[in-house]
Amino acid sequence: MKPNQLFRSVPPVQTWLLATWLLLTWLQASGVAFGQGKPAANPGATLFEKQCYGCHNVGGGKKTGPDLMDVTTHRTRDWLHKFIPSAQGMKNSGDKFAVQLFSEFSPIVMPDQTVTPDQIDQILSLIDELSAKKQSFAPGGGRKLRKPTPKDIPKGRMLFTGETRLRKGGPPCISCHSVQDVAVLGGGTLGPDLTQVNMRRNDADLTGVLKSPVLPTMSKVYLKAPLMDEEVVQLFAYLQDVKGRTPQPTQNSSRFFVLGAFGSLMLLSLMNFTWRGRLRGVRKLLLRERQP
Amino acid sequence: MNVRLQMSMVFHLDKCIGCHTCSIACKNVWTDRKGAEYMWWNNVETKPGTGYPTRWEDQSKYKGGWESNGNGSVHLRASSKSQTFANIFFNPDLPSIDDYYEPFTYRYQDLFDSPEGPDQPTARPISMITGKPMNIEAGPNWDDDLGGSPIYAENDPNFTDVTPEEKEALFQLERMVFFYLPRICNHCLNPCCVAACPSGAIYKRGEDGIVLINQEACRGWRFCVTACPYKKSFYNWSTGKSEKCILCFPRIETGQAPACFHSCVGRIRYLGGLLYDADRIEEVMQSKEEDLVEAHRGIILDPFDPIVIEAARANGIHSTTIKYLQKSPVYWYVKEWKLALPLHPEFRTLPMLFYVPPLLPIMSTVQDGTVDMSQGGLFAPVEQTRMPVRYLARLFAAGNEGKVRYSLKKMLAVRLNQRMKNVGDIDPKLVSAMMAELDTDAEELDCIYKLTTLASEKERFVIPPSHREEAEEMLQEDLWGAKGEAGFGLLEKPVRGL
Structure with a gap:
């Protein structure tokens, strides 16, 4: 290949690729969600669900953090703009209200949010809007694929216990959660007992968590392996079914302890039996025999 | 005939004064290290006593x-392969x-550091393992001198054959008697430690029969500790490997006696090479208990026999080495004179450390300025020894009293012969009668006397040259093998943990 052919040899395919990439970048930058057909109805709502809803309600009462109904009237926009990206900084600088908030919700500390001022404005205007209408925030993910039927309950249970695998490969609920009727030893204890989860969360809320968990630990675990819509319905049906049974998480943990202690004891006695002829010392025995 | 060379030892218990110098020499050279504080590759026990570790002879434990x-x-008492x-x-x-x-x-x-006060400050005893203050309850020679x-x-455990009366007599204050038993690794012909090692880390050196633990291959399973009936394999808790007496092989290779031999105050220790027939080991270890001593002696070959010399040469033993083997004091004590006996042959490992049993009659009474020479006096017959022969037989002959009695009688004959020559108050008929009984002559008794009492260092330690130059040539024939098998020491320092 001669040197001057180098420039002429750029194939037309590569030119097209470059053009497509440029177009895509522009589409993304201008906020058009490529491939979804239409942009989200309310960007504030999407943001709120993603960033805030894990800890905050608007109108639904306290969660991990305070209810944000009417927050825009209680605090100035400036204060909110400073607080959201750097809540801990505010507390450290000695802001009276920030300190009070932190002591109220201690030991949980609001993490610094990586949101742009524009995004904060979008969220705040959503809160404004909801507060004015005295409306609670309903997460967009709360819509289910279909209505759950009684057939879904055993299927949900299988999913919960991991007997059926989650289609996308996410870990089964039982690894962190327990409900009243699973297994002898109950499930994991990292997450809360879910027996009464429907008393604590409304249906839409629960469905939202199942679809796209905003809780700090769950969101990371299920980020790449979300639940399928069908699975959401089945698990929802199951959790709905166990609703009302009395959770006894304390009993669960003590049962685990007792079983563990019993198991260890059995194992130790088995070992003691297996090696019953072992050498148990000579000199000490000699002295002991000597002393009456 | 598969002739091999074994560096072998004789300890003359009649000469041991129980000073523990050998133990200290060994300690200072080899086991003054972290993890080895409790080890005594060489220790001296008082007999009767329980020794170190306590009651080590009790194999039921x-x-x-x-x-x-x-x-x-035969099988290993501790465990089969599957049990291991x-x-x-x-x-x-x-x-x-x-x-x-x-x-x-x-x-x-x-x-x-203690503050000034009305009392003398004291140095508190602390454990060398934990470093914390402790109460001293035992030691490696805790029962020294019948303590x-x-x-x-x-x-x-050796009192099994002794009658209760004899045992009681032993502990009467006026008749109390004891002797010392220095112990090192026996470098057995059929070592249990080698047989028991799951890692194959223990081996018996071809050139001199010294049993060694390869510190690179040892995984610290400690089955050698269990298997060795003499409890002379020790576990080092710091390196996580087992260790044992190495018969100071770096010293032997340079023609020096091992540290414990060299430092021996009573000059009780003899070192020399023996030729033995490796093909007969299996047969010997299967003998009946009472035949064990004789079978053990039988496996030792005569270094003057031309057939043996020929077979030895064929097996790579140098012709100069043969001369050293002919002068080996061990050969004379064990094979020719039948004086030295193996310790606990009933363990069937064929130990290559032999003991001349102690003749302990000396509790003479002096009357009118002369020693009591009557029956039961200074030269009391062997049947009247204060240490029951049955006890010594349990220790040195797997219960075969005849072997011990012969050895003791011969030593008595040596004494009587010397007394006859030097003082002249012994009836020559008595001495010649003993010679006839023991199938010996004045010349042999003289030789025993000389090697027992007058031997120089060179006569006590007859160490054949190691012929490293031949070993070097053998290695060079196979350079790749040489790369794997020779070197300057450990590739990795034996340190425990990560």
Whole structure:
């Protein structure tokens, strides 16, 4: 290949690729969600669900953090703009209200949010809007694929216990959660007992968590392996079914302890039996025999 | 005939004064290290006594040695291969540190640091393992000179054949008697430690029969500790490997006696090479208990026999070495004179450390300025020895009293012969009658006398040259082999943990 052919040899395919990439970048930058057909109805709502809803309600009462109904009237926009990206900084600088908030919700500390001022404005205007209408925030993910039927309950249970695998490969609920009727030893204890989860969360809320968990630990675990819509319905049906049974998480943990202690004891006695002829010392025995 | 060379030893117990110099020499050279504080590759025990570790001879507890199946074959007492495999992470037959003793030192700094007060400051005893203050309850020679004998000497496992009257007499204050038993690794012909090692880390050197633990291959399973009936394999808790007496092979290779031999005050130790027939080991270890000593002696070959010399040459033993073997004091004591006996041959490992049993008649009474020479006096007949022959036979001949009695009688004959020559108050008929009984002559008795009392260092330690130049040539024939097998020491320092 001669040197001057180098420039002429750029194939037309590569030119097209470059053009497509440029177009895509522009589409993304201008906020058009490529491939979804239409942009989200309310960007504030999407943001709120993603960033805030894990800890905050608007109108639904306290969660991990305070209810944000009417927050825009209680605090100035400036204060909110400073607080959201750097809540801990505010507390450290000695802001009276920030300190009070932190002591109220201690030991949980609001993490610094990586949101742009524009995004904060979008969220705040959503809160404004909801507060004015005295409306609670309903997460967009709360819509289910279909209505759950009684057939879904055993299927949900299988999913919960991991007997059926989650289609996308996410870990089964039982690894962190327990409900009243699973297994002898109950499930994991990292997450809360879910027996009464429907008393604590409304249906839409629960469905939202199942679809796209905003809780700090769950969101990371299920980020790449979300639940399928069908699975959401089945698990929802199951959790709905166990609703009302009395959770006894304390009993669960003590049962685990007792079983563990019993198991260890059995194992130790088995070992003691297996090696019953072992050498148990000579000199000490000699002295002991000597002393009456 | 598969002739091999074994560096072998004789300890003359009649000469041992129990000074522990050998133990200290060994300690200073080899086991003055972290993890080895409790080890005494060489130790000196008082007999009767329980020794170190406590009651080590009691194999119903420690499970060491070979056990005869009754039909001729033998097996390791502790475990078969499958049992070893099943118990590999928990060997159930290990002596505890308490059975050895918890090594201790004293916090001497306390003497300098304590505040002024009405009392003298004391250096508190501290454990050399934990470094914490401790109560000293035992030591490697705790029952030295019959110390604590109601507990220790009383429980000596060798009293099985002794009558209660004899035993009681032993502990009467006026008749009390004891002797010393220095012990090192026996470098056995059929070592249990080698047989028991799951890692194959223990081996018997071809050139001189020294049994060694490869520190690179040892995985610290400690089955050798259990298997050795003499409890001369020790576990180092710091390196996580087992260690044992190496018969100071770096010294032997340079023609020097091992440290414990060299430092021996009573000059009780003899070192020399023996030729033995490796093909007959299996046959010997299957002998009946009473025949064990004779069979053991039988495996040792005559270094003057031209057939043996020829076979030795064929097996790579240098012709100059043969001359050293002919002068080997061990050969003379064990094979020719039949004086030295193996310690506990019933463990069937064919130990290559032999003991001349102690002739302990000397509790003479002096009357009118002369020693009592009557029957039961200075030269009392062997039947009247204060240490019952049955006890010595349990220790040195697997219960065969004849072997011990012969040895003791011969030593008595040596004494009588010398007394006859020097003082002249012994009836020559008595001496010649003894010679006839023992099938010996004045010349042999003279030789025994000389090697026992007058031998120089060169006569006591007859160490054949190691012929490293030949070993070098053998290695060079196979350079790749040489790369794998020779070197400057450990590739990795034996340190435990990550």
